[in-house]
Each structure stands twice: as C-alpha cells, then as structure tokens.
Amino acid sequence: xxxxxxxxxxxxxxxxxxxxxxxxxxxxxxxxxxxxxxxxxxxxxxxxxxxxxxxxxxxxxxxxxxxxxxxxxxxxxxxxxxxxxxxxxxxxxxxxxxxxxxxxxxxxxxxxxxxxxxxxxxxxxxxxxxxxxxxxxxxxxxxxxxxxxxxxxxxxxxxxxxxxxxxxxxxxxxxxxxxxxxxxxxxxxxxxxxxxxxxxxxxxxxxxxxxxxxxxxxxxxxxxxxxxxxxxxxxxxxxxxxxxxxxxxxxxxxxxxxxxxxxxxxxxxxxxxxxxxxxxxxxxxxxxxxxxxxxxxxxxxxxxxxxxxxxxxxxxxxxxxxxxxxxxxxxxxxxxxxxxxxxxxxx
Numbered sequence: 001x002x003x004x005x006x007x008x009x010x011x012x013x014x015x016x017x018x019x020x021x022x023x024x025x026x027x028x029x030x031x032x033x034x035x036x037x038x039x040x041x042x043x044x045x046x047x048x049x050x051x052x053x054x055x056x057x058x059x060x061x062x063x064x065x066x067x068x069x070x071x072x073x074x075x076x077x078x079x080x081x082x083x084x085x086x087x088x089x090x091x092x093x094x095x096x097x098x099x100x101x102x103x104x105x106x107x108x109x110x111x112x113x114x115x116x117x118x119x120x121x122x123x124x125x126x127x128x129x130x131x132x133x134x135x136x137x138x139x140x141x142x143x144x145x146x147x148x149x150x151x152x153x154x155x156x157x158x159x160x161x162x163x164x165x166x167x168x169x170x171x172x173x174x175x176x177x178x179x180x181x182x183x184x185x186x187x188x189x190x191x192x193x194x195x196x197x198x199x200x201x202x203x204x205x206x207x208x209x210x211x212x213x214x215x216x217x218x219x220x221x222x223x224x225x226x227x228x229x230x231x232x233x234x235x236x237x238x239x240x241x242x243x244x245x246x247x248x249x250x251x252x253x254x255x256x257x258x259x260x261x262x263x264x265x266x267x268x269x270x271x272x273x274x275x276x277x278x279x280x281x282x283x284x285x286x287x288x289x290x291x292x293x294x295x296x297x298x299x300x301x302x303x304x305x306x307x308x309x310x311x312x313x314x315x316x317x318x319x320x321x322x323x324x325x326x327x328x329x330x331x332x333x334x335x336x337x338x339x340x341x342x343x344x345x346x347x
C-alpha cells in the first residue's frame with residue numbers, strides 16, 4: 001500500500017487520549033501479519049517481529065493530542081499541494097506510516113526487524129514503560145518528526161507541583177491572614193533567581209539549540225473569590241534538564257527554600273537526559289546533519305541506542321498539523337536504508 005494511503009488510514013482513527021487504541025492496534029496487527037510478523041499485545045501496546053533476534057527496531061506511539069480548532073475534519077487526511085494535513089500526521093502517524101511502508105519494500109527473509117507501537121506517549125509515557133523490557137534490538141529508530149534530520153539526544157525532565165498553604169480571611173482585613181498566592185509568588189521569585197545564577201549558566205554543549213537546563217512555570221491556581229485572602233495556591237513547573245547533576249541541585253534547592261513556607265512538594269516526574277554516544281555510525285551514512293533536541297521522547301525510557309528520525313516539518317500540536325508528502329517518502333526510503341544497513345550488510 002502507498003505510504004500516503006497508510007497514513008490516511010492511521011489518521012482516520014481517533015486516538016486522542018487513546019480513544020480508539022484497540023482499533024488502531026488491530027489495524028497495525030492485521031497489516032503486519034500479512035507480511036509474516038508475529039505479534040504480541042502488552043496492555044495497550046503492540047509488539048511485532050519477524051525474528052526472535054532482530055537486528056533493528058522501530059518505535060512509535062499511536063496516540064495524539066487533542067485539537068481546539070481545525071479547518072475541516074482533523075480525522076480526514078487532506079492533500080494541499082505537497083502538504084498532507086491531518087491530526088497526528090506529523091506527531092507521529094507519519095513516522096508509523098513510513099515504517100509500515102518500508103517493511104513492505106524490503107526482503108524480510110534477509111532482514112530481522114522488531115516493531116513497537118505504544119499508547120499514552122502524549123500524557124504519561126505509560127505505554128513505553130509497559131514494554132521497555134521487551135525491547136530486544138540494540139538499535140532503535142523512533143519515528144518522531146525531525147524533518148529527516150537524525151536526533152541523537154534528548155533532555156531530561158524534572159516536573160513538580162507545590163501546594164502553598166496560607167490563612168484565609170476576608171479581604172477587608174488582609175493582615176489577619178496569609179495569602180497563599182503571595183507565598184507562591186515569593187517562592188517562584190527565589191527559585192527563578194537561583195535558576196538564573198546557578199543553573200542556566202551551567203552550559204551543556206551536547207544540546208546545540210538550547211545548551212542549558214530551562215525552567216517554566218506552567219500553571220498557577222489559587223484563591224476562590226476576589227474578596228477573600230486565599231488559603232491555598234498550587235503551582236506546577238518543569239525543568240528540561242541538560243546536565244544530569246542539575247536534577248539534584250534543583251531538587252535540593254527547592255526543598256531548602258520550601259522550609260520557609262507552609263507547603264507540600266510533589267515531584268511528578270524525574271527523567272535523566274540521554275545522549276546516544278555508543279553507536280551512531282549509520283548517521284554519517286544516511287545524513288550529513290545530526291542534532292540533539294530539548295524535547296522528551298520515549299527514547300528516554302529505554303536502555304538501547306536510539307535515533308529519532310521522522311518526516312517533517314515539525315508541526316506537532318499545531319492547528320492543521322501537516323507534513324510534506326516528499327518528506328514522508330524520504331523517511332520511508334531512509335528506513336529502508338537503515339533496515340538494510342543493520343541486516344544485509346551485517347555491520
């Protein structure tokens with residue numbers, strides 16, 4: 001089947017928050033069985049392989065983010081010149097379509113391949129956590145959108161939520177209470193000053209685009225009415241980690257600062273940065289460019305060599321998400337080269 005038509009079918013499944021997870025996994029399983037792949041379901045994930053000792057693996061998530069507005073139906077692939085527009089076309093059903101198309105074009109008697117399709121990548125990474133111990137090949141290609149530029153490293157993550165407790169009272173007598181919002185603001189100011197002076201200056205040259213850990217205050221929620229001093233305020237923040245040691249430095253500093261506040265700290269996620277140094281030999285073979293990026297992928301959860309490589313441009317999480325048809329076809333060709341590189345050339 002033509003790569004574009006595979007993508008059309010994948011886009012038609014509503015996999016926002018894994019809504020049609022079973023349906024899309026059924027489609028993938030049926031497709032792969034036609035090419036002689038054995039399959040296994042692990043919770044909501046699908047594993048497929050044509051040999052028990054595969055030399056190369058491909059990994060992709062099937063879920064998508066939600067959409068707020070769209071010109072037309074987001075679940076219908078639309079062609080506009082070289083553009084292929086559809087929800088998930090970029091992130092990352094385009095990569096999955098290229099994987100499926102590539103395996104139909106290689107000699108499966110010579111090439112030993114494993115395929116891993118996950119759920120819940122957009123929210124909690126539960127899918128990759130479920131199957132990470134089932135991943136056999138030492139080298140994995142993750143089909144996220146990169147505009148066909150190999151990505152060999154991703155940052156880590158420190159994500160946390162803090163509750164600040166004040167003393168609620170009427171706004172006409174604010175001195176009788178303690179504003180939880182003011183407490184939250186005070187803390188944010190202190191941790192930002194620490195970040196600017198001690199963390200942001202810690203450069204990591206592995207990450208070319210933003211070579212330092214970043215800080216973001218994503219959500220603040222506090223108060224009930226305008227005429228009350230708020231007794232509770234919550235803040236959620238994340239740090240995209242460039243240097244592994246920044247995790248301990250930030251965690252220790254946050255705990256130290258919070259000793260001055262009536263508060264509760266909840267660390268939601270800790271993920272270390274990951275740079276693939278050990279085997280990127282095929283990158284030079286397929287591309288003169290290579291990069292590292294600041295975003296997270298499922299590669300952060302596996303103990304294998306990984307390269308992120310998929311079609312582009314990267315319009316993930318955008319209205320009228322799209323990729324270029326020419327880029328999609330190039331991705332399929334690159335996947336075929338990679339499969340042959342790790343199998344037929346016996347490197």
